[in-house]
Amino acid sequence: MISRVLSADLPAHVGERVTIAGWLHRRRELKSVTFLILRDRSGLAQVVLPAGAVVPFGEETVLQIEGLVTSNAQAPGGAELTEPAITQLSGPAEPPPFDLYRPVLAASLPTILDHAPTTLRHPVLRSGFEVAAASVAGFRAALDGLGFTEVHTPKTVGSATESGANVFGLDYFGRPAYLAQSPQFYKQAMVGVFERVYEVGPAFRAEPSDTVRHLAEYTSLDAEFGFITDHFEVMAVLRQVIAGMAASVTERASSAMELLGARVPEVPAQIPHLHFTEALELISSATGEDVTGEPDLAPAHERWLCEWAEREHGSELLYVTGYPLASKPFYTHPDPARPGYSNGFDLLLRGTEIVTGGQRLHRHEDYVEALAARGEPTEPYAGYLQVFEHGMPPHGGWAIGMERWTALLTGAANVRQVTLFPRDLHRLSP
Amino acid sequence: MISRVLSADLPAHVGERVTIAGWLHRRRELKSVTFLILRDRSGLAQVVLPAGAVVPFGEETVLQIEGLVTSNAQAPGGAELTEPAITQLSGPAEPPPFDLYRPVLAASLPTILDHAPTTLRHPVLRSGFEVAAASVAGFRAALDGLGFTEVHTPKTVGSATESGANVFGLDYFGRPAYLAQSPQFYKQAMVGVFERVYEVGPAFRAEPSDTVRHLAEYTSLDAEFGFITDHFEVMAVLRQVIAGMAASVTERASSAMELLGARVPEVPAQIPHLHFTEALELISSATGEDVTGEPDLAPAHERWLCEWAEREHGSELLYVTGYPLASKPFYTHPDPARPGYSNGFDLLLRGTEIVTGGQRLHRHEDYVEALAARGEPTEPYAGYLQVFEHGMPPHGGWAIGMERWTALLTGAANVRQVTLFPRDLHRLSP
Numbered sequence: 001m002i003s004r005v006l007s008a009d010l011p012a013h014v015g016e017r018v019t020i021a022g023w024l025h026r027r028r029e030l031k032s033v034t035f036l037i038l039r040d041r042s043g044l045a046q047v048v049l050p051a052g053a054v055v056p057f058g059e060e061t062v063l064q065i066e067g068l069v070t071s072n073a074q075a076p077g078g079a080e081l082t083e084p085a086i087t088q089l090s091g092p093a094e095p096p097p098f099d100l101y102r103p104v105l106a107a108s109l110p111t112i113l114d115h116a117p118t119t120l121r122h123p124v125l126r127s128g129f130e131v132a133a134a135s136v137a138g139f140r141a142a143l144d145g146l147g148f149t150e151v152h153t154p155k156t157v158g159s160a161t162e163s164g165a166n167v168f169g170l171d172y173f174g175r176p177a178y179l180a181q182s183p184q185f186y187k188q189a190m191v192g193v194f195e196r197v198y199e200v201g202p203a204f205r206a207e208p209s210d211t212v213r214h215l216a217e218y219t220s221l222d223a224e225f226g227f228i229t230d231h232f233e234v235m236a237v238l239r240q241v242i243a244g245m246a247a248s249v250t251e252r253a254s255s256a257m258e259l260l261g262a263r264v265p266e267v268p269a270q271i272p273h274l275h276f277t278e279a280l281e282l283i284s285s286a287t288g289e290d291v292t293g294e295p296d297l298a299p300a301h302e303r304w305l306c307e308w309a310e311r312e313h314g315s316e317l318l319y320v321t322g323y324p325l326a327s328k329p330f331y332t333h334p335d336p337a338r339p340g341y342s343n344g345f346d347l348l349l350r351g352t353e354i355v356t357g358g359q360r361l362h363r364h365e366d367y368v369e370a371l372a373a374r375g376e377p378t379e380p381y382a383g384y385l386q387v388f389e390h391g392m393p394p395h396g397g398w399a400i401g402m403e404r405w406t407a408l409l410t411g412a413a414n415v416r417q418v419t420l421f422p423r424d425l426h427r428l429s430p
Numbered sequence: 431m432i433s434r435v436l437s438a439d440l441p442a443h444v445g446e447r448v449t450i451a452g453w454l455h456r457r458r459e460l461k462s463v464t465f466l467i468l469r470d471r472s473g474l475a476q477v478v479l480p481a482g483a484v485v486p487f488g489e490e491t492v493l494q495i496e497g498l499v500t501s502n503a504q505a506p507g508g509a510e511l512t513e514p515a516i517t518q519l520s521g522p523a524e525p526p527p528f529d530l531y532r533p534v535l536a537a538s539l540p541t542i543l544d545h546a547p548t549t550l551r552h553p554v555l556r557s558g559f560e561v562a563a564a565s566v567a568g569f570r571a572a573l574d575g576l577g578f579t580e581v582h583t584p585k586t587v588g589s590a591t592e593s594g595a596n597v598f599g600l601d602y603f604g605r606p607a608y609l610a611q612s613p614q615f616y617k618q619a620m621v622g623v624f625e626r627v628y629e630v631g632p633a634f635r636a637e638p639s640d641t642v643r644h645l646a647e648y649t650s651l652d653a654e655f656g657f658i659t660d661h662f663e664v665m666a667v668l669r670q671v672i673a674g675m676a677a678s679v680t681e682r683a684s685s686a687m688e689l690l691g692a693r694v695p696e697v698p699a700q701i702p703h704l705h706f707t708e709a710l711e712l713i714s715s716a717t718g719e720d721v722t723g724e725p726d727l728a729p730a731h732e733r734w735l736c737e738w739a740e741r742e743h744g745s746e747l748l749y750v751t752g753y754p755l756a757s758k759p760f761y762t763h764p765d766p767a768r769p770g771y772s773n774g775f776d777l778l779l780r781g782t783e784i785v786t787g788g789q790r791l792h793r794h795e796d797y798v799e800a801l802a803a804r805g806e807p808t809e810p811y812a813g814y815l816q817v818f819e820h821g822m823p824p825h826g827g828w829a830i831g832m833e834r835w836t837a838l839l840t841g842a843a844n845v846r847q848v849t850l851f852p853r854d855l856h857r858l859s860p
Contacts, residue, residue, distance in 0.1 A: 004657065021657050023622075023821055041577065041625040060821035089657075093794040094819040117619035117817035126623055133580045140570075147471065150563045152649045152832070154851045155585065155632050156598070156609075158858040168586070169601045170609070172646075173636065177858055179586075179600070186851065189547035189860075192453075193556055195471040201631065202585050206603065216602075219582045227434065227451050227519075364523040383860045387547035389524040391453055391490035402582070421584045421616065428588040428607055430619075430813045 007045035138248025153186035224397030357398025437475035568678025583616035654827030787828025
């Protein structure tokens with residue numbers, strides 16, 4: 001291993017000769033002195049060269065620099081490297097397409113995405129992915145602590161039952177196959193094996209719409225568990241997980257959040273909740289527009305409800321429960337007390353839905369009935385229904401879209417800003 | 431939440447009335463007594479009914495049982511439930527296709543896989559997936575501790591550069607696309623951003639061969655990191671990770687390993703290593719067959735070498751280094767001291783290769799030269815090569831196949847036994 005000190009650790013080595021290594025972030029040639037700013041995974045280090053020193057390296061060249069650590073209150077972290085001996089570990093064959101050292105990268109989003117392997121090096125752009133990684137770590141830690149088992153389910157599947165329209169088709173050894181839109185069937189089946197499971201994996205939606213919050217491929221944070229009485233217990237476990245994710249971001253990515261000027265949401269001990277019908281009544285009486293007959297919430301309604309929750313409950317998070325059965329997938333459990341409504345819920349954060357979940361059907365006969373009520377044959381669902389023939393407990397779960405969560409946490413206007421290499425209607429590379 | 435005690439915790443509640451819940455694992459109707467054995471995620475519980483009691487539930491029915499916890503040395507864990515009041519939470523509409531309570535499931539592998547949602551409930555089959563989950567947790571914990579960042583890279587890609595033959599083609603909004611065979615390009619690009627990254631995700635190989643160790647879709651445990659001097663440093667970090675995975679299995683899945691009659695390998699402080707040419711010489715002089723001209727190791731050679739490592743070094747693990755460049759992908763770094771050989775390595779465990787890794791090229795001009803030496807144009811690799819135009823440190827990494835690792839740990843003869851829902855030439859469901 002190149003024996004090196006990370007730039008963030010330089011202050012602990014004042015008076016010693018050490019080696020640092022990283023990318024040439026910036027050259028500053030002043031009258032009386034020349035500075036090199038070196039960037040590594042921990043931050044920036046200042047290296048001092050005599051005035052008029054020739055710097056034969058372009059920005060983004062990888063350098064290894066041996067030198068004396070010297071106190072300087074003006075340097076990042078209060079220490080800099082003097083008397084440097086520089087070894088070049090790479091060229092750049094090309095100057096970088098943008099000035100990565102500027103506080104804000106001066107380029108349009110499409111241009112940033114076209115050059116992602118380079119532009120993601122910008123400290124602000126990179127920060128979003130530190131928040132994502134911290135969130136996923138918090139998701140797993142919370143569920144590990146609750147006795148959940150991690151599973152990895154297949155992404156190539158033989159039938160496109162959940163929603164045939166928006167599914168990617170695949171040539172599977174000459175046979176038709178599809179990319180999984182969600183691990184829904186598999187995670188339910190695994191409740192029969194482990195009772196409590198989660199998965200972090202890709203989900204694929206051939207969404208023909210081009211919006212700031214949809215992707216053709218995203219990372220889904222799924223959980224499913226058994227022996228519940230209703231969806232309120234799913235919501236209680238989800239609250240613990242959301243709190244764990246927020247705490248993990250605070251613990252592991254606070255400097256990233258600071259750089260982004262973003263704030264971790266406070267997760268109240270009880271996230272306020274509203275029934276779908278109450279939500280529509282509130283909106284109707286507040287806006288004067290009668291929306292009580294609507295089958296679903298429009299984005300503007302979700303924004304209004306979040307403002308209401310903030311105002312009335314001081315909460316950035318809000319559960320809306322009991323969506324109409326007709327607007328939910330066939331496996332959604334009905335509300336036994338309220339015909340036509342479901343035990344499904346959404347969790348809204350800062351004006352946007354970030355989690356969809358609920359209680360599922362668990363009896364074979366209820367699946368058969370639910371499909372019949374929608375006028376669908378059971379035959380294409382034979383594989384799905386198999387597991388319910390052999391004893392399944394009452395169960396439920398949810399899916400969190402990692403990129404959408406990260407966008408809301410970091411204040412990104414477009415989910416593509418917090419997706420490493422986004423895929424959409426128009427974009428398949430890099 | 432159904433307020434319940436897990437079966438493993440019953441002994442702590444002797445003398446109390448509690449509720450347990452789970453699947454009816456077995457009915458035992460004896461002359462003087464009837465037992466119900468209930469299975470939950472923690473194990474088995476014995477429930478005592480009077481002799482001649484009618485049990486109207488078939489195996490795999492989900493039950494909730496309230497009763498008195500009573501000491502009984504003959505019961506699992508030393509306690510059983512008496513005076514039971516039983517609530518049925520599900521049917522089974524159908525009797526299970528197999529007796530899940532028998533120590534070994536009496537069915538062929540294809541039959542087991544066809545009924546996976548049910549057969550995976552068998553405690554022995556389920557155990558393999560507990561070992562897999564513990565291994566992945568150990569993988570992440572080891573790398574988190576070494577400053578690695580977790581990434582999620584796209585699985586739908588615009589070009590099939592790594593090996594065009596065995597790639598799945600996709601209809602991507604009317605354009606051709608492919609399923610990623612590995613995150614190789616993306617993890618290398620991310621070394622330019624985070625220095626040290628890992629990913630746990632699916633990889634897709636349209637392998638037309640049908641063997642006990644190949645899958646069309648598997649879970650790849652990838653890592654890549656920068657600022658190395660050569661592949662021996664990749665091997666040193668990998669040793670720490672393998673040790674972390676083994677320790678995690680011991681910690682989190684020891685009863686699963688016990689049920690499988692399997693043993694966690696000991697990971698020596700230094701895993702022994704052999705150069706590829708030394709390995710061939712050893713085999714040649716031991717077997718009398720001259721294999722020194724071979725371009726790669728055959729499976730029989732790998733088995734022989736592992737026996738040798740066990741005999742000579744007391745190690746179940748062995749590194750083979752320096753494979754011929756011609757047998758390695760174009761991004762493999764050559765051995766500067768030995769023309770024609772590479773800084774690539776394999777890690778063998780119990781006779782089989784479980785990890786492939788090495789140092790990669792990091793200079794743009796070296797990529798151009800390596801492709802020219804293979805007679806390949808650079809044009810299809812333009813996206814890949816872009817990142818090397820802007821400064822990349824010397825770096826390397828590896829990929830571990832999760833299912834193959836789990837099969838070797840648990841002694842599964844076929845990798846499909848430890849794959850939740852395997853995908854191969856013939857199998858695309860359930």
